[in-house]
Amino acid sequence: MDTAxxxxxxxxxxxxxxxxxxVGEGEPVADQTRECLSRIDALLEKASSSREHILQAIVWLADINDFAGMNSVWDTWVPQGHAPARACGETKxxxxxxxxxxxxxAAVKDA
Structure with a gap:
């Protein structure tokens, strides 16, 4: 799907x-995270999945000092009781x- x-x-x-x-656009990291997660929502819906079906998330930060700012958005986005396995690291x-x-x-709904 959506292959280039x-x-x-x-x-x-x-x-x-x-x-x-x-990825997302904007400043600060919270704004980029919010837009990134919105894009993920749209792709999951297109793929017949949802936040509740996420199995694993890998989060890359350009600066690990942005960890708290990213998490401030992430924590409100992840559905209660459905937190995926997650890794977070710093990279260019x-x-x-x-x-x-x-x-x-993620898993496909009802798969």
Missing amino acids: ARMSKIVKHNGTVYLCGQ LARPDLKVEIIIT
């Missing part, structure tokens, strides 16, 4: 949804203006 020459935004296989890394992102990138693996 370089990558796919969504890959579905055996009841599992894999999303490519999502594709563009200097990016502060956060999130990669999601």
Whole structure:
């Protein structure tokens, strides 16, 4: 789904949804996280999944000092009782203006 020459935004296989890394625009990291999670919501819906079906999240921050700012948005976005397995680390992102990138693996609803 949503396949281009370089990558796919969504890959579905055996009841599992894999999303490519999502980023957001804006300042501060909370704004980028909010937009990133909104994009994830849209892709999950398109793939017949939802927040409640997320299995794993990998969060990359350009600066680990933004951990609290990212979590302030993340914690209100994740449905109560449905927190996925998650890893978070610091890395250099594709563009200097990016502060956060999130990669999601989820189950398809009713798969």
